[in-house]
Structure formats: C-alpha cells, structure tokens
Amino acid sequence: MESALAFSDTLALGAAPQSLARLVGTGKIYGTGETAVAALSDATLDIRAGEVTLIEGPSGSGKTTLISILGLLLKPTSGEVWLEGQNVAGFGERQLPGLRARNFGFVFQGFNLFPALTALENVAMAIQMKDPRAKDPRGEAKRLLELVDLSPRAHHLPADLSGGQKQRVAIARALGGNPPILVGDEPTAALDTKTALSVMELLRELASSHGRAVVVVTHDPRLERFADRVVRVEDGRISSIEGKVS
Amino acid sequence: MWTLARKLLLHDRLRFAVAIAGVSVSVMLVLVQVGLYFGFMDTASSIIDASSADLWVGKSGSESFEFAAPFDERAYYKVASVPGVKRAERVLINFAQFKLGTGGDLGVQIVGIDHVPGEPPMLAPWNVIAGDPSRLPEAGAIVIDKSEYAKLKIDTVGTQTEISGVHAQVVALTQGIRSFTTSPIVFTDLRSARSYLRGLGDDAVTYVLVKCEPGVSPALVKARINAIPHLSAYTTSEMSQRTRMYWSTRTGVGAGFFTTAVLGIIVGFVVVGQILYSGTLQYLREYGTLKAMGAKNSAVVRVILSQAMISAALGMVIGSVLAVGMKSAMAHANLSVALFPGLYVATLFITIAMCSLASLLSIVKVLRLDPASVFKG
Numbered sequence: 206m207e208s209a210l211a212f213s214d215t216l217a218l219g220a221a222p223q224s225l226a227r228l229v230g231t232g233k234i235y236g237t238g239e240t241a242v243a244a245l246s247d248a249t250l251d252i253r254a255g256e257v258t259l260i261e262g263p264s265g266s267g268k269t270t271l272i273s274i275l276g277l278l279l280k281p282t283s284g285e286v287w288l289e290g291q292n293v294a295g296f297g298e299r300q301l302p303g304l305r306a307r308n309f310g311f312v313f314q315g316f317n318l319f320p321a322l323t324a325l326e327n328v329a330m331a332i333q334m335k336d337p338r339a340k341d342p343r344g345e346a347k348r349l350l351e352l353v354d355l356s357p358r359a360h361h362l363p364a365d366l367s368g369g370q371k372q373r374v375a376i377a378r379a380l381g382g383n384p385p386i387l388v389g390d391e392p393t394a395a396l397d398t399k400t401a402l403s404v405m406e407l408l409r410e411l412a413s414s415h416g417r418a419v420v421v422v423t424h425d426p427r428l429e430r431f432a433d434r435v436v437r438v439e440d441g442r443i444s445s446i447e448g449k450v451s
Numbered sequence: 452m453w454t455l456a457r458k459l460l461l462h463d464r465l466r467f468a469v470a471i472a473g474v475s476v477s478v479m480l481v482l483v484q485v486g487l488y489f490g491f492m493d494t495a496s497s498i499i500d501a502s503s504a505d506l507w508v509g510k511s512g513s514e515s516f517e518f519a520a521p522f523d524e525r526a527y528y529k530v531a532s533v534p535g536v537k538r539a540e541r542v543l544i545n546f547a548q549f550k551l552g553t554g555g556d557l558g559v560q561i562v563g564i565d566h567v568p569g570e571p572p573m574l575a576p577w578n579v580i581a582g583d584p585s586r587l588p589e590a591g592a593i594v595i596d597k598s599e600y601a602k603l604k605i606d607t608v609g610t611q612t613e614i615s616g617v618h619a620q621v622v623a624l625t626q627g628i629r630s631f632t633t634s635p636i637v638f639t640d641l642r643s644a645r646s647y648l649r650g651l652g653d654d655a656v657t658y659v660l661v662k663c664e665p666g667v668s669p670a671l672v673k674a675r676i677n678a679i680p681h682l683s684a685y686t687t688s689e690m691s692q693r694t695r696m697y698w699s700t701r702t703g704v705g706a707g708f709f710t711t712a713v714l715g716i717i718v719g720f721v722v723v724g725q726i727l728y729s730g731t732l733q734y735l736r737e738y739g740t741l742k743a744m745g746a747k748n749s750a751v752v753r754v755i756l757s758q759a760m761i762s763a764a765l766g767m768v769i770g771s772v773l774a775v776g777m778k779s780a781m782a783h784a785n786l787s788v789a790l791f792p793g794l795y796v797a798t799l800f801i802t803i804a805m806c807s808l809a810s811l812l813s814i815v816k817v818l819r820l821d822p823a824s825v826f827k828g
Contacts, residue, residue: 269826272826273823273826276743278743278821278822278823278826279823302742302745302746302747302748303745304745305743305744305745306744306745306746307745309743309744309745310744311740311743311744311825313740313825313826315736317736317737317739317740317825318737319455319458319459319734319737320462321458321459321461321462322455322458326454326455326458330454330455331741331744331746334741334744334746334750334751335744335745335746337750378744379744381744382744382745384744390825390826
C-alpha cells in the first residue's frame with residue numbers, strides 16, 4: 206500500500222486532485238461502411254486520484270465501451286487515451302497488459318472469483334499473475350483482505366461467502382499490485398441494498414483515504430451520494446458531467 | 452501456477468477422475484502393448500541372445516531363424532578353417548514330434564548343440580531350475596522348459612519319452628525359455644538331434660557358431676566367411692535383429708501392437724483434451740478477469756499447461772502400476788511383457804506430449820479470449 210499512502214499524502218497536503226487517466230475526443234466505431242455503428246463519440250473525461258466517478262446511462266448507451274476504452278481493454282477508433290503521461294491509444298497488445306497491471310483493478314457484477322480457491326488464494330493468485338516477480342503475494346493478499354474487513358473469512362471458498370463478502374474479495378483482488386484506478390462494472394447490481402451500500406462505502410473509502418480513482422458503471426441512482434462526479438452517457442455520447450469541476 | 456492448476460483440477464473431482472482414468476488407461480495400453488511386442492521379440496531372439504558366439508553362420512537366403520535351411524557338414528569345416536576363427540560349433544534346429552506325457556504327439560523345436568569336450572558350449576540352456584544340464588551330451592538327454600507343462604505334460608527330471616520315435620530323457624528343466632512359434636523348445640546334443648531329425652540327413656547343420664581369435668575383428672572374420680559360396684555370416688546382434696525384424700514384419704505383430712498403442716494414445720488425447728477444454732470454458736470469465744487486470748497470456752497458458760502436466764504425471768504413475776499388474780497377470784498365461792526403464796521414459800515423454808497437445812484447444816481458447824468480454828454481461 207505504499208503508493209496508495211502516497212496518494213493520500215498528496216490529498217492531505219491539499220494539492221489539486223491528480224489526473225491519472227484522460228480520454229480526449231475518444232470514439233469507437235464498430236464495423237465499416239453502411240454497417241458502421243458508432244458506440245462512442247467524442248468522449249472527453251478526466252479520471253482523478255481520490256475521486257469516485259459514476260457512469261450512468263441506459264443500456265446500450267455506450268457505458269461499457271467507455272470504461273473498456275478507459276481500462277485499455279478496447280482500442281478507440283478515434284481520439285486519445287492518456288495514461289502515465291503518454292497517449293496510449295495506439296499501443297499494441299504487447300504493451301497493454303503491463304499498463305493495465307500497473308494502473309487498473311477491475312470489479313465485476315459477477316465477482317469472477319475462482320470457486321476452487323479461498324479468498325486469500327484468489328487475491329494472492331491475481332497478484333502473482335499480474336506480477337510474476339511479486340515478492341510476497343500471500344502477505345500482500347492478507348493485508349488487502351484486512352483492508353476490506355475480510356480477514357476472518359480469508360480461508361473460505363467463495364461458495365461459503367455472502368454476495369457482499371465475495372465483492373469485497375473481488376475488490377481486494379482488484380487492489381492487488383496497488384493500481385491507482387479501480388474500474389467497477391455494476392459491482393453492486395447483484396447485491397441487496399444494504400450490502401450494495403456497504404460496498405460503495407468501501408469504494409468511497411478507498412478513494413478518499415487511499416487516493417484511488419474509482420470509476421463505477423451503474424444503473425442505481427442511490428449510489429450517487431458516494432460520487433464526486435456523475436457522468437451520464439446517452440446514445441454514445443457523454444451528455445453531462447455533474448459534480449466537482451476541476 | 453501449480454497450486455491454481457491443482458485446485459482447479461481437484462475442484463470437480465469426478466471430471467478430474469475421468470481425466471486421470473483416460474491418461475492412465477492410455478499409459479497402461481502403451482506400456483502393455485509395446486511391452487508385449489518387446490516381450491515377443493525377446494522370445495523370438497532369446498536363443499540367439501543367450502549364445503556367447505561372435506558370429507552366426509547360416510545358409511544364404513534363410514530369412515527365418517527357426518525355419519532356416521540346413522546344409523551339410525562340409526560347410527562347418529570350411530568355416531572352422533577360416534583364418535581368425537578360434538572355435539566353431541554346429542547347431543541343428545528343426546521341428547520334430549514329441550510324445551506327450553498323456554499320450555499323443557506335439558510338434559517341438561529341437562535345438563541340437565555341439566558339445567566339444569573340455570569347452571563350454573557357445574549355446575546352452577539357461578535359467579536351469581532343476582536337473583543337470585551337463586548331462587546333455589549323453590545320448591537321448593533333453594532339457595525342456597517347465598512353463599511348457601501345459602503342452603508337454605512333463606515337469607519332472609528323469610521323465611522318459613520319445614521324439615520322432617527315438618528315446619529321450621529329461622535331464623534338466625529350465626524356466627521361461629519359449630519360442631515365438633509357440634512350439635516348445637527342446638535342447639539336446641547335436642548327435643541326439645540328428646537322430647530325432649533323420650529326414651535332414653546324417654550330417655545336417657543349420658548354423659555354425661563362431662568364436663573369433665582374441666584381437667581379431669569379428670567383422671573381418673565375417674567378411675572372410677561371406678566369401679564362402681552359399682553361406683552368410685552375421686554378428687550375434689545382427690542375427691538377433693534379423694530374427695526380430697522377420698517376425699515383426701512378416702507376421703504383422705509389430706503393426707498390431709503399435710496400432711493398439713496408438714489407439715490408446717488417441718483415447719487419452721481425446722479424454723484429456725475434452726476435460727481440459729470443458730474446464731477452461733467453465734473458468735473463462737475468471738481467466739478473462741485475470742487478463743483484464745494485466746495477466747499476460749503466458750501466465751494463463753502456464754495454468755492450463757500445468758493442469759495438463761499434473762494429469763500426465765498422475766496418469767503415468769497409475770498407468771504404470773496398472774501395467775505392472777497386467778504384466779503379472781499375463782505371466783500366468785505364459786505371455787511376456789517386457790517393461791524396462793527405456794520404455795517407461797519413452798512413455799513418459801509420449802504422455803507429456805499427448806497431454807500438452809490435448810491442452811492446445813484450451814490454450815487457443817484462452818489466447819483468443821478478449822479480456823473486454825468480461826464486461827459483456
């Protein structure tokens with residue numbers, strides 16, 4: 206958690222939120238010619254340390270395309286993606302896994318935990334897969350499970366955990382390797398209200414106290430109270446950004 | 452990687468058991484079929500391999516060890532007088548009718564050995580378990596194998612019988628000397644053999660065994676003997692190989708055993724491939740999540756390959772144990788399964804290759820897995 210503390214220190218000193226990633230005029234068109242479909246057009250968005258950004262919009266509006274491009278899982282057909290001080294939009298498949306490992310953690314609606322591995326093993330294995338040279342993946346996994354208040358359940362299989370606990374394991378896994386940006390794809394959709402709110406509180410805490418940038422795609426307006434900014438996407442365009450303005 | 456691979460395999464124990472059963476049966480089939488082949492080949496060349504001769508000399512054009520055409524004794528003297536030949540011994544091999552202990556007759560393979568006083572013969576019965584084989588030069592003395600009791604109905608030293616109507620007496624018993632032709636082998640002295648095989652003539656010889664002078668190359672002596680018309684000389688290892696190849700190619704036994712072994716490999720390949728592939732499909736979202744978070748393709752591929760290697764290793768161990776059990780069971784039916792270290796090593800490599808190839812479909816699936824797919828529902 207060394208670099209996470211560094212982010213916190215920056216915030217504590219009262220500096221302006223640090224931009225970790227930026228989309229500039231980004232677009233994505235699927236297909237060519239008459240069958241071409243614009244999934245995203247001219248999207249410009251700044252992702253900042255210490256902030257929770259909610260991305261809302263109806264199904265098919267382009268939310269998934271937006272976070273896929275942001276998370277370097279999808280190449281844009283136009284525009285720029287700035288990360289680590291460089292435009293990485295044109296980077297090849299050889300460079301992208303390393304960039305993703307250093308910068309992103311992902312949390313999904315379906316948790317996507319290996320059912321055969323305990324909570325601790327799921328987190329430790331992800332750390333090792335991201336960085337085969339990681340010195341103490343189990344030790345780091347223990348610290349991360351402690352961070353998400355799941356130490357007592359560290360040796361339980363996912364089948365023995367509640368939905369909220371599974372999502373906390375998934376968050377701990379996403380934090381493995383200490384990436385500055387957490388991207389959540391409807392991480393609370395499969396959870397009851399109380400659990401969903403506690404998960405969002407955790408994500409809020411990770412942004413506020415540990416300086417992470419948290420980007421969450423959601424349909425749930427009740428989560429807006431945890432957000433610093435709410436980005437609305439409609440018909441492949443960012444229609445509004447509400448909240449703090451840098 | 453190993454921990455993840457092992458846990459993913461063990462998570463669905465039934466599927467894992469099917470995979471291991473597939474590999475184990477495959478390993479067992481390869482070991483037993485190839486072992487049987489080598490066992491048969493060892494049997495086919497056992498008499499040649501047991502001799503201490505440097506060279507075997509036979510009539511040119513004879514392809515089969517057992518069915519070699521005899522020649523007369525003049526050839527023996529010609530061979531014995533070749534420079535570099537220290538000692539030459541005659542061997543007469545052919546088939547005769549053996550009177551069974553329970554009545555009736557059975558075709559046996561007579562191996563008549565030349566006994567030179569004061570010299571140990573270059574070919575003699577081995578694995579002797581009872582009696583005195585040194586009595587073999589006595590008229591009518593024979594040595595038979597105890598494992599042929601089911602055919603000969605004789606398993607006692609001293610038993611008297613007849614071969615081609617001529618008196619014979621068992622002076623010793625061996626264990627495990629059998630012929631590829633399934634006719635029991637009967638060792639006897641050359642003179643006794645000639646009396647049992649009167650139809651071949653009084654001075655018939657099938658092979659001349661040659662011991663070379665110390666320091667003289669057998670290859671040189673072989674070349675000199677080959678210059679004698681109608682005779683062909685082979686080193687003992689060449690003779691052994693020739694006999695093995697004859698039975699392997701002429702009877703199709705080699706193709707038969709190896710086809711079954713290959714079928715075993717195909718069965719193992721299909722079972723392991725299917726199990727690994729269905730396991731990969733089951734965890735596709737999890738693999739996709741790891742790739743999304745920056746895990747390299749090589750790391751995910753290692754997990755799948757590790758599963759294949761675990762299956763190979765376990766299947767090898769269980770399959771080998773099964774093969775040893777089969778060998779023991781087949782020994783009761785007088786079938787020899789030759790399991791030797793080289794065969795185990797070769798089978799291990801085949802199993803590793805089989806499981807690695809079987810994992811290819813899974814590997815391709817993971818390599819083609821778009822990490823963005825984890826965002827799609």
